[in-house]
Amino acid sequence: MVVAAGHGGRRRRAWRWAMRAAASAVVWTAVVQLASIAGLWRPRVLADCGGGGGAATGLAALAGEDRVAARLSPPALVPRRIYKSNGYLLVTCNGGLNQMRAGICDMVTIARYLNLTLVVPELDKRSFWADSSEFGDIFDVSHFINSLRDELMIVKELPMKLKLKTKRRLYSMPPVSWSNETYYLKRVLRLARKHKVIHFNKTDARLANNGLPVKLQRLRCRVNFEALRFTPQIEALGRKLISTLQKSGQFVVLHLRYEMDMLSFSGCTHGCSDEETEELTRMRYAYPWWKEKEIDSEVKRFQGLCPLTPEEITLVLKALGFKKDTLIYIASGEIYGGERRLAALKAAYPRLVRKEKLLSPEELQPFQNHSTQMAALDYMVSIASDVFIPSYDGNMARVVEGHRSFQGGAMSWNEFSAAVKKAHQHRMGQPTERKVIPGRPKEEDYFYANPQECLGSREGLRDIL
Numbered sequence: 001m002v003v004a005a006g007h008g009g010r011r012r013r014a015w016r017w018a019m020r021a022a023a024s025a026v027v028w029t030a031v032v033q034l035a036s037i038a039g040l041w042r043p044r045v046l047a048d049c050g051g052g053g054g055a056a057t058g059l060a061a062l063a064g065e066d067r068v069a070a071r072l073s074p075p076a077l078v079p080r081r082i083y084k085s086n087g088y089l090l091v092t093c094n095g096g097l098n099q100m101r102a103g104i105c106d107m108v109t110i111a112r113y114l115n116l117t118l119v120v121p122e123l124d125k126r127s128f129w130a131d132s133s134e135f136g137d138i139f140d141v142s143h144f145i146n147s148l149r150d151e152l153m154i155v156k157e158l159p160m161k162l163k164l165k166t167k168r169r170l171y172s173m174p175p176v177s178w179s180n181e182t183y184y185l186k187r188v189l190r191l192a193r194k195h196k197v198i199h200f201n202k203t204d205a206r207l208a209n210n211g212l213p214v215k216l217q218r219l220r221c222r223v224n225f226e227a228l229r230f231t232p233q234i235e236a237l238g239r240k241l242i243s244t245l246q247k248s249g250q251f252v253v254l255h256l257r258y259e260m261d262m263l264s265f266s267g268c269t270h271g272c273s274d275e276e277t278e279e280l281t282r283m284r285y286a287y288p289w290w291k292e293k294e295i296d297s298e299v300k301r302f303q304g305l306c307p308l309t310p311e312e313i314t315l316v317l318k319a320l321g322f323k324k325d326t327l328i329y330i331a332s333g334e335i336y337g338g339e340r341r342l343a344a345l346k347a348a349y350p351r352l353v354r355k356e357k358l359l360s361p362e363e364l365q366p367f368q369n370h371s372t373q374m375a376a377l378d379y380m381v382s383i384a385s386d387v388f389i390p391s392y393d394g395n396m397a398r399v400v401e402g403h404r405s406f407q408g409g410a411m412s413w414n415e416f417s418a419a420v421k422k423a424h425q426h427r428m429g430q431p432t433e434r435k436v437i438p439g440r441p442k443e444e445d446y447f448y449a450n451p452q453e454c455l456g457s458r459e460g461l462r463d464i465l
Contacts, residue, residue, distance in 0.1 A: 078150040087192035088158055089116045090170075090199040094124045097138070097375040098395035103203030105223040109216050110207065112152040113181055114189050120144070120156050121203070123372070128261040128287070131372045138376055140229045147227045151219060162197055171195040174202035180211055224399075225406050230376050237363060238380030244358050245381065251327040253385035254317075255378075255400070257307045257392035260336045267295025268306035276337070307392035310335065314345045317389070327351045329385065331378035331396075333371060355381075383407065 091107045093100035104121050111118040120135050135141060145154045158166065171191065176183060192198050200206070207220075230238065245251045263269060264283040269276065277297075284290055300306055308316065317326075328349050335341055346352050355377055356364065367373045375396075382388050382400045390397030437444050 077146055080149045081151060081153075083115050083153075085117045085153060086115045086189060087117070087195070088119055088155075088162065088197045089114075089192070090119050090122070090158075090166075090197060091203055092122045092124070092199070092201050093203045094201075095127065095204050096124075096395065097372045097379065098399040099204050100124060100372075101224065101228060101399060102395065103206070104228065105220045106207040107200065107203055108148065108152065108154075108223045108227070109219050110175075110184050110188075112219060113216060114184055114192060115152075116192055117153040117155060119158060120154060128264075128283075131370050133370050133372045136231070137370070138230060138234065138372055140231055143229045144227050148223065151222075158197065166197055166199075170197065170199050172199040172201050175200055175206040177205050178208050179206060180208045181213065181216060221406065225403065230380070233366065234373060234376045235380070237359070237367075238377050240363075241355060241358055241377060241381050242384045245327065245329060245353075246384075248327050250386040251329055252322065252387040252389060253329045253331050253378075253382045254313065255382065255388070255390040255392075255396055256310060256313065256330050256332045256335060257390065257394055257396070258310055258335050258337075258341065259333045262307055262392065262394070263336055265290055266300065266306060267292070267297055268300060269297045270301050270306065271309050271311065271341070272337070307394075310341045311344045313389075313391045314348050318348065320389075322349070324349060325351060327353070329381055330354050331382050333374070 089107065089111045091103075093103045095103070100121075100123055107121060108118060110116075120141060123131075123133060123135055123138070125132055135144075141156065145156075148154060157163065173191075175188065188198070229235070260280070260283070263272070264280040267280075267284065269280055272280065284295075285293060297306070317328075322328075326349055328351060330352060342352075355374070364374075367377070379396070379400065382396075383403055388400055388404060390400070435444055
């Protein structure tokens with residue numbers, strides 16, 4: 001900014017005006033950004049404060065050594081919500097890791113809405129993977145219970161008296177899919193009060209996507225992004241995987257959903273031999289809860305309902321402009337057809353890795369034969385990747401997409417501060433030209449926000465001083 005010489009008083013006033021304008025711009029940007037982030041993340045230090053001063057005090061308390069101490073010390077327990085329970089809710093989840101994860105979030109939300117006591121969910125042990133993992137083998141049970149104690153009561157098991165009663169008789173039901181809160185209030189609550197214990201034997205898609213109160217929607221997010229933390233063992237090994245990949249630079253996660261269960265369930269056999277097609281068909285008939293049996297693979301493929309084959313995803317990666325030296329982590333179980341089906345992908349992208357290649361057999365041994373725990377490792381890597389590409393729009397793709405979007409809505413103070421400074425480094429209140437849109441004055445720059453005629457020419461403030 002250039003100021004005319006020989007006019008000391010006016011120069012100082014102009015300088016003060018410019019500094020006030022710059023400061024106002026930075027502060028206003030900070031307020032808008034914080035409000036946006038707070039609406040998505042709602043950290044307790046802000047949500048519990050009654051006004052701006054309280055929020056400022058709360059943030060200041062995390063500065064310096066206090067911030068380090070807060071990070072190293074165990075998190076304080078949130079206050080317990082006291083309410084009269086209307087009964088106990090038992091749930092048996094169905095599906096793979098991510099389908100069960102979404103179902104758990106819904107079950108917590110339903111239990112909270114109906115003022116029920118939730119028993120730690122039971123996981124699916126009947127599916128194709130035949131995984132014997134319990135909830136506590138995948139998720140941190142104590143964190144799950146304690147992080148939600150301000151919303152509802154969660155217990156590890158039923159009281160003995162009710163446990164004995166349910167062995168003789170248990171009211172079990174699958175809730176109607178995609179139901180809203182009114183269904184649960186009018187149909188389920190009275191059953192819970194009557195039987196004292198009710199059991200949901202299905203948890204997939206039992207709560208509507210839309211039309212629910214915002215408070216319930218935010219609770220679903222809180223369970224998913226905060227309460228469902230993996231066990232320390234999974235977290236530690238997942239972090240090692242991520243660190244190993246990051247040491248090599250940026251990396252892409254490819255969720256290659258070309259596994260036997262997916263192809264059998266969907267009936268998508270494009271590129272498979274006759275023997276493989278017969279094998280996949282036999283498997284589909286072996287699982288009675290897979291309702292669709294007779295499937296025309298080509299029709300389904302042209303409807304866009306099949307996962308991309310390894311050969312097709314190779315073409316997609318090339319079309320997206322990924323170079324041959326791109327580091328690609330494959331997040332999946334065993335690829336159907338093995339190395340034969342991966343040949344084209346490996347030829348195009350030699351830096352293809354999996355967890356089995358990056359970790360030793362000893363490190364993976366505790367997780368072997370537990371597909372859900374192995375999937376948890378892939379989930380962590382997918383969240384942390386620079387780029388995530390799914391070959392099929394399934395549960396993993398959807399849940400990871402939402403989680404990555406959620407993480408993208410929050411940033412540390414240092415990141416936020418640097419972004420604001422960068423955005424304003426060339427915007428220190430100097431005159432600029434207003435945007436002019438002929439015929440659409442409402443969309444133009446507001447005169448009183450930028451009265452450029454009163455602010456002088458681009459050469460400086462000489463004209464108005």
